[in-house]
Amino acid sequence: MIKIVKYLQIKVAAMLYSPENMPRVAREDMNHTHEEEVALVNRIADAIEALELGDSRGDLVPLLDEWLAHTRAHFDSEHAIMEACGFPAYAVHRGEHERVFEILTQVIERYRKEGELAPLKQFVMETWPNWFDNHVNTMDFATAHFANMAEQQGKPF
Numbered sequence: 001m002i003k004i005v006k007y008l009q010i011k012v013a014a015m016l017y018s019p020e021n022m023p024r025v026a027r028e029d030m031n032h033t034h035e036e037e038v039a040l041v042n043r044i045a046d047a048i049e050a051l052e053l054g055d056s057r058g059d060l061v062p063l064l065d066e067w068l069a070h071t072r073a074h075f076d077s078e079h080a081i082m083e084a085c086g087f088p089a090y091a092v093h094r095g096e097h098e099r100v101f102e103i104l105t106q107v108i109e110r111y112r113k114e115g116e117l118a119p120l121k122q123f124v125m126e127t128w129p130n131w132f133d134n135h136v137n138t139m140d141f142a143t144a145h146f147a148n149m150a151e152q153q154g155k156p157f
Ligand SMILES: [Fe+2]
Pocket: 030, 034, 074, 078, 136, 140
């Protein structure tokens, strides 16, 4: 929990990531993908705040679609890394991705149908940052470390 507090910032009502302080792993390709995702989630948080201040709903839905597509590509890129290096906990890591992707899909679909901001806001500001922090510091951290070791040992990559 201490780590979460270090890289989450309170900005007015929204809890936003500071990209410099987000959790990092031992592979820059994975860090780059995570940076992109954090930037996108920050834009979504800004769009939610704008809506709360009375702006139109126009910008948010395309951003949510972009988030879903980015998350799919993010997860699939880690699956490719794990397959290539023979990561022993591949099934567990992949299973967690699929679980979270399903939740993200449902949250976005619910907002698209009902237009209710509160559940989406809670997911974007609290649920997802907590999940991301924990996931990067555990499963992604272990995956990056194992993949780098496999690479150093000359395994095909
Ligand atoms: Fe990741």
